[in-house]
């Protein structure tokens with residue numbers, strides 16, 4: 001590890017913009033810094049994009065600093081216009097509260113439960129915002145914001161043509177109040193966030209300087225937008241976002257997402273997302289060059305991420321399912337692993353009564369015609385629960401199933417269908 005957190009983040013390619021690079025580096029060399037990053041409860045789960053700044057907080061913690069995770073119970077009721085081209089739909093207060101609870105649990109699981117030191121604090125900006133009166137807001141805070149400056153922020157400027165409500169326009173004031181509050185109450189001196197947070201972060205620094213004096217030591221740092229070598233959006237799959245909630249993206253799918261990354265991207269992700277050391281990552285980077293077919297870097301990435309987000313049992317399940325699907329030897333899988341591994345694969349539902357295989361393959365839509373079904377069976381392209389079936393007279397019965405519930409069909413090397421028995 002480099003001895004300074006800023007050197008470490010620079011090596012990891014994790015710094016986009018900084019308000020005072022020299023000053024921050026000097027500060028963290030001589031002090032334990034308290035820093036924060038916020039997330040708004042816009043949904044009931046985070047996805048892997050959300051994870052990025054919080055992994056950075058964790059890195060600061062590993063260097064002895066004190067991170068604060070802010071859940072935006074207040075800002076979430078408004079909605080950040082940053083990075084949006086149109087006005088948001090307001091969520092109900094109940095929805096926001098539900099999402100706050102979900103995100104709080106997720107954060108606890110990721111960052112607190114496995115950490116005995118507890119050098120991490122979670123706060124909710126609802127606590128210092130909800131009792132503020134309108135007049136106090138306008139007099140104590142609003143007065144420090146210049147509308148011309150607010151209008152010039154990229155986020156607002158880009159929205160002026162389509163229009164922006166006063167509510168969203170005022171969002172940057174709320175986020176600035178958070179930074180000021182944390183600075184005053186917890187000596188928080190650094191805010192980090194995604195590249196789109198630059199405007200909100202600098203606006204908070206302006207407020208701190210207005211309230212606390214121009215020499216107040218506080219800093220802002222943003223993290224680069226994650227770009228993929230092929231130009232497509234990071235963190236999206238055909239099925240949508242990659243969620244941290246195992247009910248939305250199963251640990252197996254999560255593992256698959258990481259293990260399938262391009263050689264051109266994988267080292268960047270290892271640096272950004274994992275806690276592997278510089279030596280370990282350099283070694284994996286060499287393996288991408290010398291023996292890319294082994295995909296050692298992708299496997300290490302998928303392993304580290306699945307372990308971090310879902311834990312060891314889930315990682316082992318993901319590895320077992322991956323092996324079974326690759327080899328075709330699906331008999332070893334448990335009912336739970338089958339459900340997980342096949343969640344997003346084609347599926348069919350059919351009765352339990354026994355049926356000739358050719359008819360059964362048509363009834364389940366796996367084959368388009370009897371002729372094709374016979375041809376595939378004769379060519380050894382069809383497996384039922386891992387057994388290759390080459391007899392066109394084979395009868396499929398509930399006895400072939402797992403627990404009387406599923407039958408796994410493999411056609412060719414890769415095409416699986418999960419057939420549910422009813």
Ligand SMILES: N[C@@H](Cc1ccc(O)cc1)C(=O)O
Pocket residue numbers: 037038039040070072075080082125174175176178179197200
């Ligand atoms: N505006 C941030 C979330 C946030 C909310 C409040 C804060 O004080 C800081 C950050 C985002 O949308 O990602």
